[in-house]
Amino acid sequence: MLVRTASLTKHYGDVTALDDVTLEIGSGVVGLVGANGAGKSTLMRILLGLVPPTSGSAEVFGLDVGTDGLRIREQVGYMPEDDCLPNDISATRFVIHMARMSGLPASEARERTAETLRHVGLFEERYRQIGGYSTGMKQRVKLAQALVHDPTLLFLDEPTNGLDPAGRDDMLQLIERTGSAFGISVVMASHLLGEIESVCDSLVLLDAGRLERAGAVTSFTGTSNVLLVEVDRDPDLLVARLAQRGIAASIVGRAISVPLPPQTPSATGTATGPATGPGGTATTEQDRQDTSLHRLVVESVAELGLPLVRLSRQRRTLSDLFRDDARAAP
Amino acid sequence: MTDPQAPRGTIYDLGYRHYEGPRLGRRYAVRSLVTLSLRSTFGLGRGALPKVLAFGLVLLAFVPAIAQVAIAAVGRGIFEVVEYADYFGLIQVIIVLFVAAMSSELVGNDRRYHTLVLYFSRPIRRDDYVLSKITALALALLCLTLGPQLLVYLGNWLGSSRGAGWIADHASELLAIVASSVLVSAQLAAIAVAIAMFSSRRAFALTSVLAVLLVTFIAAGTLVAVLDDPGWAAAVMLLTPLFVMRAVTLVLFDAVPAVSTFSHDQDPADQIAFAGLPGWAWVAALVAQTALAVAVAVLYYRRAS
Amino acid sequence: MTPAISVQAASRWFGDVVAVNDITFDLGPGVTGLLGPNGAGKSTLLHMMSGLLRPSAGEVLLGGVPAWRNPDMYAHLGLVPERDTTYPFLSAWQYTLDSARLHQLPDPEAAARAAIEMVDLTEDQHRNMGGYSKGMRQRAKVAAALVHQPQVLILDEPFNGMDPRQRAHMTEMLRDLGRSGRVIVFSSHILEDVEHLAEDVLVVLGGRLAASGDFHQIRRLMTNRPHSFTLRCSDNRLLARALVDRPEVALVAFRDAELEVQTRDFGAFTQAIAPLLSSSGVELYELRPADASLEDVFSYLVQR
Numbered sequence: 001m002l003v004r005t006a007s008l009t010k011h012y013g014d015v016t017a018l019d020d021v022t023l024e025i026g027s028g029v030v031g032l033v034g035a036n037g038a039g040k041s042t043l044m045r046i047l048l049g050l051v052p053p054t055s056g057s058a059e060v061f062g063l064d065v066g067t068d069g070l071r072i073r074e075q076v077g078y079m080p081e082d083d084c085l086p087n088d089i090s091a092t093r094f095v096i097h098m099a100r101m102s103g104l105p106a107s108e109a110r111e112r113t114a115e116t117l118r119h120v121g122l123f124e125e126r127y128r129q130i131g132g133y134s135t136g137m138k139q140r141v142k143l144a145q146a147l148v149h150d151p152t153l154l155f156l157d158e159p160t161n162g163l164d165p166a167g168r169d170d171m172l173q174l175i176e177r178t179g180s181a182f183g184i185s186v187v188m189a190s191h192l193l194g195e196i197e198s199v200c201d202s203l204v205l206l207d208a209g210r211l212e213r214a215g216a217v218t219s220f221t222g223t224s225n226v227l228l229v230e231v232d233r234d235p236d237l238l239v240a241r242l243a244q245r246g247i248a249a250s251i252v253g254r255a256i257s258v259p260l261p262p263q264t265p266s267a268t269g270t271a272t273g274p275a276t277g278p279g280g281t282a283t284t285e286q287d288r289q290d291t292s293l294h295r296l297v298v299e300s301v302a303e304l305g306l307p308l309v310r311l312s313r314q315r316r317t318l319s320d321l322f323r324d325d326a327r328a329a330p
Numbered sequence: 331m332t333d334p335q336a337p338r339g340t341i342y343d344l345g346y347r348h349y350e351g352p353r354l355g356r357r358y359a360v361r362s363l364v365t366l367s368l369r370s371t372f373g374l375g376r377g378a379l380p381k382v383l384a385f386g387l388v389l390l391a392f393v394p395a396i397a398q399v400a401i402a403a404v405g406r407g408i409f410e411v412v413e414y415a416d417y418f419g420l421i422q423v424i425i426v427l428f429v430a431a432m433s434s435e436l437v438g439n440d441r442r443y444h445t446l447v448l449y450f451s452r453p454i455r456r457d458d459y460v461l462s463k464i465t466a467l468a469l470a471l472l473c474l475t476l477g478p479q480l481l482v483y484l485g486n487w488l489g490s491s492r493g494a495g496w497i498a499d500h501a502s503e504l505l506a507i508v509a510s511s512v513l514v515s516a517q518l519a520a521i522a523v524a525i526a527m528f529s530s531r532r533a534f535a536l537t538s539v540l541a542v543l544l545v546t547f548i549a550a551g552t553l554v555a556v557l558d559d560p561g562w563a564a565a566v567m568l569l570t571p572l573f574v575m576r577a578v579t580l581v582l583f584d585a586v587p588a589v590s591t592f593s594h595d596q597d598p599a600d601q602i603a604f605a606g607l608p609g610w611a612w613v614a615a616l617v618a619q620t621a622l623a624v625a626v627a628v629l630y631y632r633r634a635s
Numbered sequence: 636m637t638p639a640i641s642v643q644a645a646s647r648w649f650g651d652v653v654a655v656n657d658i659t660f661d662l663g664p665g666v667t668g669l670l671g672p673n674g675a676g677k678s679t680l681l682h683m684m685s686g687l688l689r690p691s692a693g694e695v696l697l698g699g700v701p702a703w704r705n706p707d708m709y710a711h712l713g714l715v716p717e718r719d720t721t722y723p724f725l726s727a728w729q730y731t732l733d734s735a736r737l738h739q740l741p742d743p744e745a746a747a748r749a750a751i752e753m754v755d756l757t758e759d760q761h762r763n764m765g766g767y768s769k770g771m772r773q774r775a776k777v778a779a780a781l782v783h784q785p786q787v788l789i790l791d792e793p794f795n796g797m798d799p800r801q802r803a804h805m806t807e808m809l810r811d812l813g814r815s816g817r818v819i820v821f822s823s824h825i826l827e828d829v830e831h832l833a834e835d836v837l838v839v840l841g842g843r844l845a846a847s848g849d850f851h852q853i854r855r856l857m858t859n860r861p862h863s864f865t866l867r868c869s870d871n872r873l874l875a876r877a878l879v880d881r882p883e884v885a886l887v888a889f890r891d892a893e894l895e896v897q898t899r900d901f902g903a904f905t906q907a908i909a910p911l912l913s914s915s916g917v918e919l920y921e922l923r924p925a926d927a928s929l930e931d932v933f934s935y936l937v938q939r
Contacts, residue, residue, distance in 0.1 A: 035798025036769050050450050070453050074353065078451040086443045088376055100362040101452040103353035112349060119346055145448060150349035164672035165826060165933055182346040193799050194827045207798065208768070232905055254851070291869070291918040302913045307905030312921045319831065322799035 001026055002153055002185055003047060007056035010042050010209075017042040019209035020056070025187060029179040031200035031217070032189040039209040040189040041081065044155045048078055060153070074103065077146030081157035081189070084142065087131030091122055091141045094130065095148050102149035109148075116148045119182075120174060136167040143174065147184075154178065156188045160195060172199050193318040197221060203318075220321050223313040227258040227290070229297055230310035241300045247293070255310065258297070260290065359454050360462050367466035370439075371432045380435070387428045388473050391421045395478035399485030414507060415585035417479055418514060419576055419598065425474055425518065426543045426572075432470060433522035434535035436463050441530035446634060460523065460631045464624065468519035476511035483507060506582040514575050517616050518543070520623035521571055527630060547572035554604070555596045564605035568615045577602045578616050581609035637699040638663055639787055639818040640684055645693035647679050654679040656842035657693070662820060666813035668833030669822040670933065676842040677822040678717065681791050684820065685714045697787065710738065713780030717791040719772060723765025727756050727775040730764065734779035743782075750782040754808065770801030777808070788812065790821040794828045806832045830929040838936055845936045853936075854927045860935055861885050861897040862904070863925035868894075869918040877915045881907060895925065 003025035010018040018039045032040045045051040047060050049069020058065045060072045086094065092113060099109035117126050120140040125133065130141060139159065146154055159175060160168040176199050179186050190196055196203055197217060205213040213220075229249075231238055235256050242249045242258070249258045294311060301308045373380030394412045412420060437460075440446050449459050483504060490496045497504070525542050526535040550570040554563045567573040576598050580586045589603045602612075638661035647655040655676045669677050682688040683695045686702035686709075695702045702708060721730060731750050735743035751760050754774040764772055773793060780788060790809075794802050809832055813819045823829050829836060836853075838845040846853045854862075868874050871894050875887045878896055883904050886897035898904035912919050 033799065035801060036796045038798060048451050050447070070356065070455065073451060074453040076451070078448070080447050080451075082444060084444045084448050086439055086445055088439075093375055097362065097366050098448065098452070100366075101359045101449065101454065103355055103359055103453060104349070105352060105354060105358075108349075108351045115347070149353075162673070164824065165930065166937065169934075177346075183348070191796070191798050192825065192827060207800070232902075291920070294919045298909050298912050298919055302909040305906070306909070307902060308909040308922065309905050310923045311919060312923045319799060319803065319827070322803045 003058070003060050003187070005043075005047075005056065005058040008043075008046065008053050008058050009055045010039075010046060010051070011054045016209050018046070018053070018206075021206070021209070021211045022056075023204055023211055023214055025204070026202075027185045028201040029175065029186045029188060029199055031196035031203040032187055032206065033191065033193070033196055033203055034189075034206035035191060038206040040206055041157055042209075043206070044078070044157060044187070044189065047072075048076060048155065049073060074149075075152045077149065077151035077154045079139075079142045079146040079154070079156045079159060081161060083138070085130045085138055088129055090129055091117060091126040091133075091137075091144070095141065095145050098145040099148040104149060112148050112150070113144075116144045120144045120147070121170070135162045136164075136170070139163060139167075139171060140174075143171075147178070147182075151184065154184055154186045156186060158189055158191070160190070160192070168195075175199055193322070197318050217318070220318055221316050224316050225260045225262060226314040227260055227293065227297075228310060228312055228314050229256040229258060229301075230254060230308075231256070231301060232307040232309055234304070234306060237304055238300060238306060241304060242297065245296055245300065247296060257314075258293070260293065260313070356454055356458065359452060360458050363449075363454075363459070363462040364466045364469070367436055367463055368469055371436065371466065371470045383431060384428075384470075387424055387431075388477075390424050391428075391474040392478045392481065394420055395481040395485070398482050399488075402485050402489040412482065413583075413585070414479055414482065414503060414510075415580050415583035417482070418475065418510075418579050421474065421478070422547075422572065423544070425471070426540060428474055429467065429471060429518045429522040430526075430536045430539035430543070432467055433519070433526035433539055434529075434532045436467055437523055437527045438530055438532050438535050441527070442532075446631075456632050457628050460527070460627045461624070464516075464519050464523050464627065467523060468515040471515035471519055472511055475515050476508065479507045479511065503583070506584075510579045510582045513578055513613070513616055513620075517571065517575060517620045517623075520620045520627070524623040524627045524630075527627060543572055546570045551596050551598060551601065554601045560604055560606050563601065564607050567602065567605055568607075568611075571619055573598065573602065574612060574615045574619060577607075577612035581612050639698060640820070641694075641696040641699070642680075642684070643694045643696070645680075645683060645690040645695050647676075647683060647688060647691045653842050655683065655690075658839070658842075658844045659693075660837060660844060660847050662818055664813070664816045664818055665834045666809060666819045666821070666832055667835045667837060668829035669820060669837045669839060670826070670829050670833075670929075671822075671824065671839035671845075672937075673824055675839045677824075677839055678791055680839065681789055681820070681822055685712060685789050687714075710783060711785050712787045712789065713783070713785040715773075715776045715780045715788070715790040715793060717795065719776075721764045721767075721772050721775055724763055726761045726763055727751060727767075727771075727778065728760040730775055731760075731778045731782050735782045738783040740783055746782045746784070747778075750778040753781060754778045755804065768801075769796040770798065770805070773797065773801075773805065777805075781812075785817075787818045788820070790819070792823060793821050794823060794825065802828065826930050826933060836929070838933065840937060846932075850929050850932045851927065854932050855901060857932075857935055858899070860926075861899045862901045862927070864896045864898070864904075864922060865925045866894040866896060866922050867892060867920040868912070869920070874912075874915055874917050877911055881911070883907065 001024045006022050008018055008021040032043065034040050042051065046053050046058055047065060049065045049072055052066060061075060063072050065072060095113045095117065096109050099113055100106065104112060120143050122137060122140050122144065125137060130138065143159065156175065160171050163171060172195055175186060175188060178184050188200065200217050202216045204211065235251050239249045239251060239256060247258060249256050297311060369375060372384045394417065398412055418425065450456065487496050522539045525539045529535040529538065547570055550566050550573055553566055557563045580599060580602060587599050587603045589600055640662040642658055642660050645655060645658050646653065658680065669680065671677050679688065683690055684702060686705055689703040697708050697712065700708065728747065728751060731747040732743055735746045740746045751757055754777050756771065756774055756778060759771065764775055767775065793805060797805065809819055809821065835848055836850050837847045866874065871889065875894055878884045878887050883898050883900040884896060885899050888895040
């Protein structure tokens with residue numbers, strides 16, 4: 001475990017930023033989800049040893065944040081949410097300085113800076129003053145200063161803030177590479193579920209300082225027991241034909257929804273429940289169990305001469321999770 | 331020897347490499363911060379304007395020293411344009427301008443751009459940041475305090491055409507030069523940073539420092555001139571940084587004037603003499619002011635960000 | 636029937652900066668999402684639609700009448716601006732009640748009560764808004780904008796800073812309002828939010844309208860971009876052989892356990908695939924469009 005907290009609490013006067021939070025974070029890319037003010041930034045700051053907790057304890061790499069903050073910071077990189085870069089210095093000079101402040105000797109600092117700026121995608125612009133950079137470039141510099149000393153763990157606070165969709169994609173790919181190709185563990189705070197789903201292996205949800213949920217992303221996503229079929233016209237014809245063949249289906253929005261029979265455990269005893277890999281590479285066991293139904297649907301579509309656009313199991317997304325929560329309680 | 335006909339070609343791995351080199355720890359980081367702050371004080375790595383300002387002020391600080399040396403070289407005898415003890419008084423405004431401008435830059439920038447958080451996420455202690463800034467400013471100030479006086483000393487030595495013997499005779503002066511420069515630089519650097527850190531707007535920080543240093547000096551001088559009681563005069567002067575600075579310098583050079591009557595002519599040296607305090611009291615006051623400023627700065631940054 | 640909102644060749648410039656450049660569209664009941672990167676002109680457009688900015692050229696009409704300098708229009712329009720317009724020392728109840736009174740409603744208390752209930756702030760309505768979370772303050776703004784039951788509701792970046800739960804809640808609420816026949820327009824630079832809520836989109840890029848309508852339809856209109864599908868079946872190679880023979884198939888690629896198929900003729904391909912699957916004898920595990928999400932549509936529009 002990289003991070004452990006026990007009953008971690010932080011008050012700022014009347015405001016409770018963190019309320020009795022006990023969690024564990026392992027390696028990989030972890031998403032920290034919650035609204036502004038939910039406690040994500042406070043948690044990161046406590047783990048960095050920047051802010052002392054009001055009560056409770058926290059450990060990073062087995063080191064206590066209160067007494068060993070300095071040693072923790074040697075191996076951790078931090079990319080804050082807000083603007084924090086000086087305007088009147090070049091990216092190269094700034095990142096070199098930050099590298100030296102993390103203990104790298106002068107020439108190593110220079111080399112690592114050049115490499116890191118290349119990895120984050122800053123090329124000739126690195127010699128210009130940061131004041132003239134676009135938001136996307138500034139975010140890259142922020143990431144570079146967090147990476148330059150080769151940390152074991154990275155804290156990223158809303159890394160795609162202010163980026164347009166293309167820039168957001170680039171940054172997410174970079175984060176994904178950091179986790180996989182660079183082999184650095186990442187804790188990423190975000191309020192956008194799509195990002196968390198695409199990049200993170202596990203998530204931690206904070207609400208008003210409390211820990212609401214934690215777990216692998218795949219345990220919240222995966223495929224559900226509903227088959228979605230989309231035809232480009234006359235869906236009601238297909239529904240009728242399926243009904244004739246004993247298949248109950250209904251029209252939901254653009255698609256036809258066919259409830260599937262509940263999963264039976266496979267012969268080898270491995271439970272194939274509703275959860276599967278997010279990439280859609282379902283277990284073959286599950287595929288085989290569905291195919292008779294799929295065949296019926298395809299045949300019906302072909303008989304009716306309808307254009308078939310989609311036939312796939314409905315995927316549960318993280319937003320579904322919160323939609324259900326929202327319906328349950330305001 | 332490779333076969334020239336064999337196909338050649340290699341792709342080198344440009345993927346991310348982990349850093350296996352040395353990590354030098356807190357002392358090195360602090361040294362780097364001091365160095366970078368010092369460099370930025372003199373405008374290195376920034377535009378032309380900061381350089382002009384910094385080096386311009388330094389040059390102005392040297393003017394009396396240069397004049398002294400030039401005259402001595404021409405005049406062929408010890409002709410003192412300026413005494414060591416008076417030097418700071420002479421260039422007081424320049425020193426204050428320098429420390430006001432530089433302090434607002436040193437701590438103002440990081441506040442304005444919110445860069446503090448990036449420093450605090452480094453493996454240094456909270457206090458290291460502000461202590462480094464004060465140290466850097468003090469070191470920069472030495473260029474205006476120690477530098478010119480050493481030049482005067484050098485000029486006097488060369489003018490004496492005596493060699494090593496002269497140095498032995500004037501060793502105490504050298505000691506006083508170094509001591510006064512170091513104390514004064516530390517005092518003004520600490521006070522300036524402790525004032526400038528409250529504002530992220532450069533102009534505001536600069537004028538605040540100027541106000542606290544110069545205005546208090548002028549006000550105190552005027553006040554002391556109308557006070558008849560040495561005790562009150564001493565109290566007012568002990569609280570005024572520039573008075574304390576002047577006093578310490580006079581004390582270290584053993585140049586406190588002896589006054590039998592107190593003339594209301596507002597000469598700071600006379601006013602200091604009027605207070606009638608023992609030398610160590612002034613030195614203690616300087617140390618106290620410096621320590622207080624440092625404490626305020628440290629406490630402020632402990633709660634920051 | 637006069638469309639509720641009609642923008643006709645409207646432009647707006649600020650000195651040399653052309654924020655909105657010759658935009659034309661009509662809006663009716665339902666939820667429309669205004670989508671585009673920051674600085675694309677969304678806010679400017681919304682301000683013109685709510686009568687706060689005058690078009691430099693063209694017209695912006697609400698119910699057939701120019702929106703500019705038309706105070707009567709506010710009886711039928713509610714605006715939820717991006718900035719925080721709430722007062723920390725007021726409660727949501729007071730804030731909404733004030734809004735009701737400003738609209739000179741015959742029974743302001745009843746209207747305020749209804750509006751507060753609609754945004755689910757009944758429990759916290761008497762607390763000062765200074766203690767609200769961002770999501771609650773947003774809902775308070777919506778309540779104040781809805782208190783007079785306007786036909787049209789305009790929201791500028793309503794999801795900013797909200798957490799997933801608050802987002803889901805706001806989405807549900809706006810969807811219900813749209814279903815009730817109101818005209819809802821909201822802007823966002825976050826695709827997820829638009830995709831979950833908007834029935835129609837208006838994509839604004841650099842001050843110009845890049846596309847409008849149902850984004851699925853917009854995708855079909857991009858005939859220069861082949862449609863991509865992902866297929867998984869019991870024998871990918873066999874199916875691939877059959878697909879390669881079809882004239883409408885432009886590309887077949889093997890990607891791990893999946894087939895990627897590209898076609899330049901969406902209609903022909905979708906028409907042919909079901910019979911092809913039946914006759915080839917393979918078992919279909921999954922078929923889905925690969926590049927028809929709002930994100931894909933948007934990135935294609937940006938690249939144009």
